Structures are given as C-alpha cells and as structure tokens.
Amino acid sequence: MAVLNGDRIVAALRGAFARDAGRQGLLQLAADRIQAAGPPYTSVYLYMLHGDMLELEAFTGRVTDHTRIPVGKGVCGTAVATGEDQNVGDVRAIGNYLACNLDTRSELVVLIRRGDTILGQIDVDSDVPDPFTPEEEAETRKVADALAVLL
Numbered sequence: 001m002a003v004l005n006g007d008r009i010v011a012a013l014r015g016a017f018a019r020d021a022g023r024q025g026l027l028q029l030a031a032d033r034i035q036a037a038g039p040p041y042t043s044v045y046l047y048m049l050h051g052d053m054l055e056l057e058a059f060t061g062r063v064t065d066h067t068r069i070p071v072g073k074g075v076c077g078t079a080v081a082t083g084e085d086q087n088v089g090d091v092r093a094i095g096n097y098l099a100c101n102l103d104t105r106s107e108l109v110v111l112i113r114r115g116d117t118i119l120g121q122i123d124v125d126s127d128v129p130d131p132f133t134p135e136e137e138a139e140t141r142k143v144a145d146a147l148a149v150l151l
C-alpha cells in the first residue's frame, strides 16, 4: 500500500476545478496535498514547460534556487528531454543532478502529459533513500494525469 493516496488528491483537484480555482490554485493544491502525505514526500515542486524552459509555478517544502531549468539539464530537464519519468534512488550517485540542498537523498519526476504534449512535471524531493516504489509512482501519476486534464 502506497503512502500517497492519489485518488483523494484527484478528487480534491476536481472539487477545486469546479470552484474555479484556476491554474495557480490547482498546482498549489497538488503540491500541498502530495507533501501532506508525509515522508517520503519531503518537498514537492510543480515545474511547467514554457518553450525550452521549465519554470517553477508552485511548490511546498524547501525553497529552491532552481526556479528555471532548461530542458536537458538536471533530473528535471532530463525527464523532458527523454520523455521519461525519472526515479533517482540516490541523487549523490548521478552526475547531472542539480542540488537544492544537502538533505535530499532521492528524487521522483513524473511528467504531466496531455496526449503527446508535455505540459510540465511533478518533482518530488525526498530525504529518504530510494523510497519511490512502483506503487508510489503510480499514485503520483494519478495526480499528474488529473492536472493534464484540469489545467
């Protein structure tokens, strides 16, 4: 059983959409609700794609200096460049990691896709080593897929 309950967050997003929460409201709600699941969800960043740049539009948790990330840079930019979600169990072991702080041990990036188009991504930082099981990934993907429809 996963720590994250994606269905509950999707229901909250649909409710917010019905109340005209708007793009910013939906992105912030997603970040807040994912982080509220607790460890391993330490910090949650919603980067949205604008041309060749990922721009941080909402986050919950630790502040980051990386508010704009070019496609191809870091774990986040690699996800867009390759079209593949990224599950990095040990960020210290990879060369292209953009460090935000010294406490983060692992990172999960799930793309927000509408058909063939990448709209952005959910980026989760964790202080826990290698915590993102296929079940956690699947629950995070539910949130990403709901955002693709509602944004």
Ligand code: SME
Binding pocket: 045, 064, 066, 069, 073, 074, 075, 076, 077, 096, 097, 098, 099, 100, 107, 123, 125
């Ligand atoms: N670690 C990311 C940068 C974003 S911060 O984690 C919020 C990366 O390597 O792309």
